[in-house]
Amino acid sequence: MKKIYIVAIVMVAVAIGLLTSAADDMSTYATFEDAATNGERVKIAGQLAKDKEMYYNPEEDPNYFSFYIRDAEGEERKVVLLSEKPQDFELSEQIVLTGSMKGDEFVATDMLMKCPSKYKDEEVYIKSEASKS
């Protein structure tokens, strides 16, 4: 057998090993209930509860922004983001948070917002046109 093949086989084995162990780095999108039960760092995807209070007062703490999120199960919880309030936050449709539950609050260190973009609009136009013709 050629040495190259041996090296290649070892690499494939290591790759499979690594990717299997990487399963620990992965999770599914959790709900607040999951986060409360397991207490671990999780990702939560949800909708902004636009009727609830959003609080950011930099004079008090420039790294404290709180708001309410409705998770996939429809549960609403207070979320604390340890950062400034991002621009266009009110416009966001879907929010993905990384963090963990601390008491009744979900403390997030990372947040990704999906905002409606102009491409989205285009898509709508195009769809309506396609169904019309």
Place this chain on the structure above:
Amino acid sequence: MQDIQYVGEHLVPGYIGQAAIMLGFSAALLAAVAYFFATQKRDKVAEANNWLRIGRWSFLVHGIAIFTLIGTMFYVMINQYYEYQYVQAHVSEDLPMKYIFSAFWEGQEGSFLLWMFWHIVLGMVLMGTAKKWEAPTLSIVSLVQVFIGSMILGVYVGFGDDPTRVGSNPMLLLRQTMDAPIFASADYVEQIAGTGLNPLLQNYWMTIHPPTLFLGFASTTIPFAYAIAALWTQDHKSWLKPGLRWSLFSGAILGTGILMGGAWAYEALSFGGYWAWDPVENMSLVPWLILIAGIHTNLVANATGQSIRSTYVFYLLTFVLIVYSTFLTRSGVLGDTSVHAFTEMGLETQLVLFNVFFLLLGAVLLGVRYSSVPTPKKEEATASKEFWMFIGSLVLLFSAALITASTSLPVYNKIMAYFDPNYIGRVITDPIPHYNKYQIWIAVFIGLLSGVSQYLRYKERNFSKYAPKFLLHSGIALGVSGGLTYLTSLWIDLQAWQYSTMLFFAWYTVVSNLDYLFSFAKSNLKMAGSVVAHGGFGLMIVGILASGLNQEVISNNPFVMEGLIEGASEEQMRKNVLLFKNSPLIMDDYRVTYVEDTVEQFTRTFTVNYQKLDSTGQVVEEFNLYPNILYDKSFTKIAASNPSTKRYLERDIFTHIASLPQVEIDMEYRQAREDSLNYKPYRAMPGETISFLDTVPIRDRDTFFVKQYEATVLGVDRSPTHPDYHKEQGDLPIGLDMKIQRLDEDSVFRIKPVLVLREQMLYSYPVQINDISTKVRLNEGIFDAVFGRELDMEYEPFTFKQGDKINYNGHEIQFAGFNKNPEHPNYEPQEDDVAVSAMVSVQGNNGQAYTAQPVYLIRGNSPFNLKDEIPELGLHFRFTGIDPKTETIELMIGQAEGVQQALPFEVATDSLRSDYIVLEAIEFPGINLFWAGTILMMLGLLMSMFFRIGQRRASLGA
């Protein structure tokens, strides 16, 4: 919609554009077919030449058509024909011309065209240089153009009620893409405005990054085309040299494109770093890694005849992965995981087809031809250069596979969900540690291999004889690297043994490559490119470790309230600090002060002063940073926040505005806030001090304090200044010079609120005193109070000679002389003015001395005069005439009747302070090593390419 005769539309460019799209698409298809037959029939020279001619002409026509389309699009964009959907979506009236290119490739269609543009340029080069490879390679390039061209076709295929749309046409009119009531009016063109370019993209990086990246993308097509061509024509050897030249070019350009993305993120966006393992970044890196692996096996193949098969695999894979990355970023599948993915546009199916087609083309062709690819009988020796270069390529492939696997998780989720609707998608919780964890070891191996294999020799037959030299140099290099690693550890904190290992092998690469250059390669220029590239790689790793491990958030205010959130683990996440204007804050080794801010159009620039302090608190260095924010057009939100960075050789200090007070972000909110302030009116005579009580809310809580204030009116200013007030002709401004103090604090504030009467409208310029949360403004009563008693005033004429003195109502008034350069608050000199003022000195009946300077001027043959007054005495002077014969002047003098009135003003004590910024500041040590290293890598690739082009020229000339 019924037939409307629209007015104001420019339809001709649209017709030209549509024709160009169709022609470009068809010509590409024809070129692909003609070049295909030119290759197939290559044994019959005459027939092949006919096909070749058709192929060339078709490709040229294709090029002309696409250039025409691009030209037409620029034409409609520059002329702002908003009836075109693409223009409306990407251009706006206030878009500076320099961003017209950015606007062009901001959209998906424009960026597809940019990609096609480069294919045409590269295709032309191939046509001129590829000789016998022209037909097969251009057949492939044309085929790629057919696929990309289909993305901008915008035609409907299929029957019935639901035809499939193929591509998104950039030349459509707005009214063809959407249904809106506005299209019921024939002159709708007049009524629409453009959306414009996203302010985040209004940046020179957006001008240079996409063309470079797309040239990189397009250039990977050429090695791919060569690989396909070679498999197709079963000429497995002679393509290797041109293939290598092209892939070196591609490696340098694609690499530069990726780096520009990182530099953009670091320098101009507020990401706070150059690499974040974002899916979009990952998927541009992966093809580059594979391409670099391919370059190495290609070198091996050139030198030894080994690894031809793997060279095929790598070049085929590079292009397929470029298309895959296009699919990921443009199909919307990354939506939840990436910051900068496009959202879907209905092109997913086409992108998948594009990808699958070329994947199958490569895989099938390689499968069919696999056994015909020559491989030397003899296996490479373990101590040979080619063996370890090949291992290195496998490591790169391994790295790419890991990154691709993790990045493709959303795709995997989508596929699983397709088969099992109950499948719950998985996601990487913390991407950055996840990727770093594995790539550390990739870097260690690459560091080791690019050192070791540099010393080894191709086709090693007698290693035992060479071994002593090899061991000596390797040993020295290892020793020197150990020393350098130790020295580096004094500068940066390495935190874990894994990082130390990584650093050691990075230095090892640098040292062994330098050693190799001087001890072995000497006069051999051929190796210089390789040494520069690998040494650059080592430096880059050192830079990554320094700037990544030891980046320090210096805006970490230790005084910020503790215990608000349980557990201190998030403490490092607190990266923002609140900075009040002119209140210095100690941050790390710096004393940082927010000095001032200036607004120019939509940009507000902040001056932030940094003073570096030594251990005794002495200032050792001082500099200013100027981060800015860009408001949107309505001044209701921040559209972009641009950082500012102080660069040193060994570190950077990065600063950006994370947030501002709400009243400074949103001018509508500010107005609402101003309207809701609880202003209370007060009055005081000039010179009088009044005191008053007011309740003060304690920052949005329900507690109130009663505080005592004192206000003093010092006088009226008829030509006041105020930071927000810009004087216009015909203004009647009044300012009140005041002092105000809140008695629980020592500071007394000298302020001057201003009220301006301009064309029957009142404009108020209040003064905010942030330290005591107080705002003072004037109301219209001030005009009555100041001017009221002058209404009934009567002037009396007097004639003066210079030096004459008179007595007027007990005041002694003397005409002291002329001033040929009069200064008067309301006088702005114009050309051809003849102006002079009379110097009037007054000894008041109160014992005080005053002066006044009324002005007399002739402008355009008409005499004018500008009055002056002595408000303390109520005396007013007009200079109404000069008699040159008698050398006398006429002065009108009047005195205001009645008592002086108290002057009204209003004070609100609930105006919360708004003079602060929320600042983020990060120190990146050693970041220049990263940039230098990456630039050297690209330079090394280019050097290798130019060397090989030179070699070819020499061999052709010989």
